[in-house]
Amino acid sequence: MDSFIYTSRPGRVVFGQGKVKTLPDEVDSLGVSRCLVLCTRQQVFDAKKLTDLLGDRAIGIFDNATMHTPVHITEEALEMAKTQKADSVVSIGGGSTIGLGKAISIRTGLPHICIPTTYAGSEMTPILGETVDGQKTTRSHPDIQPAVVIFDVDLTMSLPVGLSMTSSINAIAHAVEALYAVDTNPVIQMLAADGIRSLAEALPTIRQDPSSVSARTKAQYGAWLCAICLGSTKMALHHKICHVLGGSFNLPHAETHTIVLPHALAYNASSCPQAMEILARALPNSDGDAIKGLNSLLDKLDMPRDLARYGMQEKDIEIGVQHALSNAYSNPREIEEKPLREMIRRCWAGERAVQDL
Known part of the structure; x- marks a missing residue:
């Protein structure tokens, strides 16, 4: 170890x-x-x-x-x-x-x-x-x-279904980044995996039956674990982009995290194989592929995929790139301008995440 x-x-x-x-x-x-x-x-x-x-x-x-x-x-x-x-x-x-x-x-x-x-x-x-x-x-x-x-x-219990979904994916994003954070550790990785698994199991039920106390409780438990992960490790590229885009263009917080997550994960995938393995085991229907498992969950929940719907304009992409490059957070893969630009463009347009741009 x-x-x-x-x-x-x-x-x-x-x-x-x-x-x-x-x-x-x-x-x-x-x-x-x-x-x-x-x-x-x-x-x-x-x-x-x-x-x-x-x-x-x-x-x-x-x-x-x-x-x-x-x-x-x-x-x-x-x-x-x-x-x-x-x-x-x-x-x-x-x-x-x-x-x-x-x-x-x-x-x-x-x-x-x-x-x-x-x-x-x-x-x-x-x-x-x-x-x-x-x-x-x-x-x-x-x-x-x-x-x-x-x-x-x-x-x-009265949290709207849509906000329940995006808020929960936001929580999952915290745990995903903790899996490959520069200061991750086995304790945090266990908490992250359990938190992601709990949310991934609860969300489809909440979408179908928002009044399910058991599903809501499981989601709250999972979100708590994911939050511990966020508070115990350093943030990386995903959070940097979300902070930049959200603060610069007044985009809704949870929705921005939901859209950026698969793209940031795909960008880093080849540089954090252990994290990808843990994530794949925590997500249903992954078949050993964490990106497939995440996309399957997002599709099942019918999550938003484009930032354009929230007011971000195409001309904002370059502003986002330059802000994201300044004071960059630690990240398992070096942050490069060209692939970063393409990743933010895909987030804006709502295109599927592409691994290792």
Whole structure:
């Protein structure tokens, strides 16, 4: 066995149906009593249920969490936290709201309790992506990771089927990159394989029966494992492209990950044979071919394949290429301009991934 380093991440996870009701106890255990609840404008109803649950521990709702965590939105939330004398933040939602909670927490030191309602996985990572003037940058620090995460399947039951699918493929992308990350290790590879397998098994059922509690629970479990992988390894080409395209052209986060994933995997395939073997075993209908297994899953789920539908224009391809080449992330295969350009073009046009461009 090769040598490796494994660093576990601190943080408390509460998992189970109905566990959101333990939120007041988690607040009390942190020794805080003035919680600012964060959400998007689409999830105010959920946020109000939390304030009812918290009672006088809640001091207000900030309902303008925004995709890609624009810094000017963070500044608005910080002002509210200061004015209301918040001593903690509670985020409920997906990556946009969780990102806002992280941004506030790392700037103020306020503890962050996170209640995910999607499968995107930001809640388990010490990573924060923020956008200024259309440029998205990321940073990592242990203090960015939320102090407590509550996974309650009941909060995912109303997640639209389409978003359930793209959010889950986003989670799978985290685990796929962890398989071939420069700092991967056997522990992370086991978590990644189990996370991918759980999601790949749950998603077809959710698509056919969105009310299946067992399938939703399996998906949430798989997403949790995939998120641990993201938080424990360095990101590579897939995440770099998604951050560049999403931040530069305001593309939807989960959908962008879904479209880019097979292309980034195909680009790296020949340079990470062990990762490809593990992935092939985790995906159904792969016949030993990870790319075939991934495409089979995406086809079965009828996933979107082109970025053009979300507003990216052909002229944006070159901008994306140049941004992706700058400050490149570590990657198993050298990042070359010509094949990178063709890969991003294929993502834009919705063409099938081609191995080793």
